[in-house]
Amino acid sequence: MSEKNREGKRTAREKLADEREKQKSKEKRRRALIVGASVVCVLGLAAVIGVVAANTGKDDGSESAGPIVAPSGAQGKDGLAIPVGEESAKSTLVIWEDFRCPACKAFELAYRDTVHELTEAGQLKVEYHLATIIDGNMGGTGSRKAANAAACAQDAGKFTSYHDVLFTNQPPETDDAFADENKLIDLAGKVDGLDTTPFQECVEGGKHNSWVEKSNEAFRTGGFSGTPTVLLDGKNIYQDRSMTPAKLKQLVQDANK
Incomplete structure (x- = not known):
């Protein structure tokens, strides 16, 4: 095989390897984006749940809840x-x-x-x-x-x-x-x-x-x-x-x- 042909095949292999590396890099970035987006969605949901939980049962204008003290003689x-x-x-x-x-x-x-x-x-x-x-x-x-x-x-x-x-x-x-x-x-x-x-x-x-x-x-x-x-x-x-x-x-x- 001539030197020219060998050089051409080597260049083709290198190009193919480069392409594969590019594909791997793209795949890694894609996965990273998916994971990142998932984390953001979970944190966003947690924030919403936290806000709802924090406001559940709040009475407008009420003071901070203290210990529950029943009046004298309370029953039931x-x-x-x-x-x-x-x-x-x-x-x-x-x-x-x-x-x-x-x-x-x-x-x-x-x-x-x-x-x-x-x-x-x-x-x-x-x-x-x-x-x-x-x-x-x-x-x-x-x-x-x-x-x-x-x-x-x-x-x-x-x-x-x-x-x-x-x-x-x-x-x-x-x-x-x-x-x-x-x-x-x-x-x-x-x-x-x-x-x-x-x-x-x-x-x-x-x-x-x-x-x-x-x-x-x-x-x-x-x-x-x-x-x-x-x-x-x-x-x-x-x-x-x-x-x-x-x-x-x-x-x-x-x-x-």
């Missing part, structure tokens, strides 16, 4: 129910309420005299659960702060009276007046013996805020349609359009026969 699952009445009563009324909720006020004004009569007679036990859905719907912190104040009143053995005062003096739904702790303390003056230093410190310090938030979470995950939710021995009587205070009284008295 996770200590979220404030009980009123005799434990031995044969009927139990479970009420989910929000102190900013106008429908809750309407229910209370219509039914509370009957409820008080039945609890005082030992025929009915009531379990009050507090929610903050109006804060979520309308903005503000009045539902939560009022609920915390009611829990503070429970610590002082004055829940029922203060509960009634809050609903009697409920501001319009769009007015977040209960966000003012001074107003909540002023209203405590309408309950004999409640406006004390421990009560004021409990209200101003948000002692039961995390408990209230836990209660509201239980409401949100409980499958309820709104407040008030009123269950008599497990049956939703608030959805019964034929229900009246007199009918409620009769149902409870029949259960106690």
Whole structure:
């Protein structure tokens, strides 16, 4: 073979080797890009998940969550129910309420005299659960702060009276007046013996805020349609359009026969 031919074959082999090296380099770069893009997508997803997780359950305007401190005497699952009445009563009324909720006020004004009569007679036990859905719907912190104040009143053995005062003096739904702790303390003056230093410190310090938030979470995950939710021995009587205070009284008295 002539020298010229040998040189030509060597050049062709070198060109082929160069081409193969170029292809390998391209393949490496392609793989690197794929891996890099995958990492970016995973990190992006993690960032989104992190943002969602960080904001899940946050209540607009709420302070940082502290330890969950249930009010004195709280009962039921996770200590979220404030009980009123005799434990031995044969009927139990479970009420989910929000102190900013106008429908809750309407229910209370219509039914509370009957409820008080039945609890005082030992025929009915009531379990009050507090929610903050109006804060979520309308903005503000009045539902939560009022609920915390009611829990503070429970610590002082004055829940029922203060509960009634809050609903009697409920501001319009769009007015977040209960966000003012001074107003909540002023209203405590309408309950004999409640406006004390421990009560004021409990209200101003948000002692039961995390408990209230836990209660509201239980409401949100409980499958309820709104407040008030009123269950008599497990049956939703608030959805019964034929229900009246007199009918409620009769149902409870029949259960106690």
